[in-house]
Amino acid sequence: MLPAPFIAAVQQLIGAKRLLAEAADLQRYGVDRTTIWQPAPSAIALPGSVEEVQQLVLLANQYDVAVVPSGGRTGLSGGAVAKNGELVIALDRLNEVIEFNPIDRSVTVGAGMVTEALQNFAEQHGLYYPVDFASAGSSQIGGNIATNAGGIKVIRYGMTRDWVLGLKVVTGAGELLELNRGLLKNNTGYDLRHLFIGSEGTLGLICEATIKLARPPVDLAVLVLGVNDFPSIMTVLEKYTAAMDLTAFEFFSEAALCRVTEHTGLARPFESQAPFYALLEFEQGGDQLDTAMALFEQCLEAELVSDGVVSQSLSQAANLWKLREDISETLWHYKPYKNDISVKVSKMPDFILEVDALVAERYPSFEVVWYGHIGDGNLHLNILKPAELALEQFVAQCSSVSSEVSELVERYQGSISAEHGVGLLKKPYLKHSKSSEEIALMRAIRRSFDPKGILNPGKLFD
Amino acid sequence: MLPAPFIAAVQQLIGAKRLLAEAADLQRYGVDRTTIWQPAPSAIALPGSVEEVQQLVLLANQYDVAVVPSGGRTGLSGGAVAKNGELVIALDRLNEVIEFNPIDRSVTVGAGMVTEALQNFAEQHGLYYPVDFASAGSSQIGGNIATNAGGIKVIRYGMTRDWVLGLKVVTGAGELLELNRGLLKNNTGYDLRHLFIGSEGTLGLICEATIKLARPPVDLAVLVLGVNDFPSIMTVLEKYTAAMDLTAFEFFSEAALCRVTEHTGLARPFESQAPFYALLEFEQGGDQLDTAMALFEQCLEAELVSDGVVSQSLSQAANLWKLREDISETLWHYKPYKNDISVKVSKMPDFILEVDALVAERYPSFEVVWYGHIGDGNLHLNILKPAELALEQFVAQCSSVSSEVSELVERYQGSISAEHGVGLLKKPYLKHSKSSEEIALMRAIRRSFDPKGILNPGKLFD
Incomplete structure (x- = not known):
């Protein structure tokens, strides 16, 4: 589905063997941890440098090719799903440590570095990267930043956002930006770094990041x-x-x-x-x-x-x-419906009661399993598929649950996505967390960074 | 200089006595801590509610009246200076605690609350607001957020940015936005809250803020x-x-x-x-x-x-x-030239040497006084006016110092404003900290929030 001259130009740029189109590759790179959508990208590009990423985006603009950025594909909201013949740009090869300074306690890494590799690097240098979660062994730093990943240490250490000192990004227009230069303090206008954190690949591709490291916790x-x-x-x-x-x-x-x-x-x-x-x-x-x-x-x-x-x-x-x-990981065996939501900490008891009552009344055969990050007001709602219910029916009924829970979230002034992002999965419910004015402003911002809308189309909003 | 029907509408809206135009008021509300510019606003509006702020901005749009938002006016970069007949909107009256919840450890306050009042409120409830600096007794929370104020506890507690859980703002277009709802975790698209933090009144007026509080440090x-x-x-x-x-x-x-x-x-x-x-x-x-x-x-x-x-x-x-x-405060007696800059912590020794050498060679009669926040890479460069040098000549020579130091900052990949913001003072040097592409994107964002450019015109960029 990609134009032939575009393919030729990409092969020329990154080398033919870095442009994958085998069925297994399309399957592997076209989807994240969600199981709802069928992956169908046209090809997978594996650039080896920031310059190659930039040239790829310029070519995609020239040939009107939609691009899906891809990290470790451990997302739970379909943010990295390519289902419409897009070109996937996977950052896997940009996975090196670029610069490390123990006095600054900061390290600059390629976006494709796996979270655990960064954790290990920090440990080897007597330091600590505190963002941690179950998929740390395969998620990548760039994807973590694009979704502002949270996890199990947020109460003390905050979200991924709190550890990003600098970003090198290629915007949807193909501009290379170096945001914040790795500085701790820099009050020089709008902090575009923070705009990219959590932008789910809709403003630009995160290529490199400068990450702050901490003193390791003791004992x-x-x-x-x-x-x-x-x-x-x-x-x-x-x-x-x-x-x-x-x-x-x-x-x-x-x-x-x-x-x-x-x-x-x-x-x-x-x-x-x-x-x-x-x-x-x-x-x-x-x-x-x-x-x-x-x-x-x-x-x-x-x-x-x-x-x-x-x-x-x-x-x-x-x-x-x-x-x-x-x-x-255990609950995956039960083909669970999963929802990641937050309310203010003080509102959690009432909120949980209401959700439990709602599910019990409408879907008495559903088993609800709760866990999450109490200190952050973040609840993971899981519903296990009853053995006797067909998967399709279960999915359809859970879609109603999503709508009803989202309305409840709005009534509680909470968030329809606490730490997993919006992607494709939460797009229909975004209106429960953001006003129409906010969404209109988000669209306007997107147009400024990606005028042709080639980056991750259909994610966050249509 | 304000249109008569605009004045009448404003008086109708907030009450005639809340629209000040005495010379002393114009002098007082038209300037911040800088002493470079002559205050010359047309009038000062003191709205008493968020709704009044919104109506004021809508009227300003209707009558093409430029607006300068005003907090505690303790800024050091001219961000709150009104020198061209603008309407100053001062948030002084929005200074109440609106909501407090000890379980959430968060408090919602009016933007006009003085920093110290918030610190005291927290203390009374066994909690702690850790952003602190010399002007805490008169600076206001809204201004702190608009400039992302730093101070003396950043190494442990971060900047103002790190304590803002939610914002109620009126955009330049007069839209009322509630950003982030006071939540700890909320990954639902671009975090517009962070865009407003440090925006220096060019995107909207910050009316209320939900602030996170901490466990007080002990002993x-x-x-x-x-x-x-x-x-x-x-x-x-x-x-x-x-x-x-x-x-x-x-x-x-x-x-x-x-x-x-x-x-x-x-x-x-x-x-x-x-x-x-x-x-x-x-x-x-x-x-x-x-x-x-x-x-x-x-x-x-x-x-x-x-x-x-x-x-x-x-x-x-x-x-x-x-x-x-x-x-x-002591150095004010010496009519000092002040510059607030940052580089990476590891680069500070070389940077300080170069600045010292530059000043010693070019201006041998200047005495340089250094202090600052080492842990954050943040240096306050002060030059005392030699007693024998006329103030005008000193100011002119210091302008050259600024240019040369800014070039040095760029060479060191630092920031021309670490914690004071850009305002009018640092506008000529912004190019040393931000690329032309970044500045163009900042302008585009500004147009989305303030299409007529009525808010704080001439601040940050022209």
Whole structure:
């Protein structure tokens, strides 16, 4: 479907073997972690330099070819899906460390670097890249930035946004921009860097990023608590955050724990059952461990929690983390409906009750599994497909759930996508999180960066 | 200079006594902390609600009236100067707490709230607003956001940007936008909130802000070190940041210390003199104080520092802070040329040497006084007017200094404005920090939000 002279020019530019069009390649590079859309790109380009990316975008403009930027394709919203004969530009080859300075505690890397590789690089230099999530082993830095990835350490370390000191991008018009120069402080007009973070490939291709690194946390302890009901989690959160700096405050339901222990063979944290579990992580140095244990006693006395365990070793801490981190992978076995939403932390108890009631009333056979990042107001709503329900019917019914939950999110002044982005999946619901004026301004901004609309068409908005 | 029907409509809208036009009002509201431009607004409007702000902007559009938004007018770049018959819209009356929730640790306030009032409000509720700087007693939250104010705690807590969870703004076109709804996580397209932060009143008027609050730091200690040369400060910084979480790492030169002690009567930190001083602040709990003192011993042995003192009480800590915080106010007595610049932390030693050499060679009678935020790469360059030089000549010569320093900043890939913004003062030098493509995109964005260009015309760019 690509014009022949365009193909010739691309082959000339990056080399014929860097332009893939085998069925397996189209399948592999044309889709992210979603399973809803059929991948159908025309070809996959694997540029080897920022200059090649820029030339590719200029050629795409010249020949009116739609482009889908591709990172690690671990997204959950269809932001990297190519289903209409687009050219996929995959940044895989731009995966090197370009510059590192220990005094600045910053590193410039190619957008194709895998998250875990950056984490490891930081560790080798006595530093720490704190953005972490289940797909760190395959997601790429460029994709993380394009979706402003969150994860399990946001309560202490923030989102990907908070670690980006500089970006080298090629806009939809083919302009090369160097944004913020890796500086910590730079108040010189609109911060276009922040516009690119979370833009899901609709303004430009992120080619390189300068990332801030942190002092590594020391001697982390993990505490898992059995909590008697959801409002109690809030009280526990308030008590702990008032007294200490947590590096994580996660939660999951008994239903989630059952599935994970069943599928992974991991031991339960303790024998007794509770409706919900909170997972707290903190540096145990100073008197932090004592503080944490004293608060635990208080929570027990106040009947907020029913049981608890604190890690006694690194391996025990890692195993407790797995109870939370393996939930997502475990639930894939149940062909789940997944929704990533947020409300203000204080509104979570009421919101969860309303969602539970809504699903119970309308779809009594559905099993809801909750987990997420309590400290950030971020809930992962999962619904497992009932064994007796055909997949198509389940998908259709879940589409109604999405509409109803999105309306509820709007009523709670929340977000229809907390950390996964909009892509194709959340596009119909964007109106519940953004006003029509905001969406019109977003469109106008997009036109300024990508006048011909060749980048990731149909993502975010039509 | 304002059209009569416009004046009548404004008086009708906000009440005649809320539209000021006395000479003293025009003088007071027409200028910020800069002393370069003569204030000459036509009138000052003091709206009492967001709706009134919106109606004012709609009227300004209708009658083609230029508007200058005004906060606490503590800016140092002329961003709030009204010198061409504009209508100043001052947000002073929107200064209330609108909503506070201790579980969310967030507070929604009017843009006119004074920074210190927010700090105090947080303290009263056992929380902490960590953005702090010398003008906290009169600067307003809206102005802080419009200039992305930094200050003395950035190394630990970041800039104003990092504390803004939501904004209610009126765009130049008169549209009311609620950006980000106070959420911690919300990945639903371009984050327009971040576009407004640092936009210096050229996209819209910030009317309300939802601000995140933090756990207050406990038991802060201040350590002042005499450092033997500038490169040694870098080594000291590296040692301390590798081992502990600092809440501040500031520096000042012996010249700065002399002026401050002379003008304020404060005691020197210790008897011996050093070319530079580093001020470190940290929570002394756990073993942090021991760590800090052990590092001090190491630094003494390595001949990086020559002397030091650690605070033994809150009042001593406050007095040590004054040595740094009173520099800016002290230097005003010398009619100083001031420049706020940043480079990467690692490049500071070379950069400072080059600036010193440049000034020494070209303007041997100029005395350079350095201070700033080492941990952020942020230098405040001050040049004192030689007593024998006429002010006009000094200003003219300093204009050449600005050009030369800006070229040097570009060569070092730094920023011509680290934390003060661009306004009128840095407009001629913006090209040294932003490419022509970036500036063109900034202009296009401005047109989307303010199609008639009525907001703060001539600021940032022409």
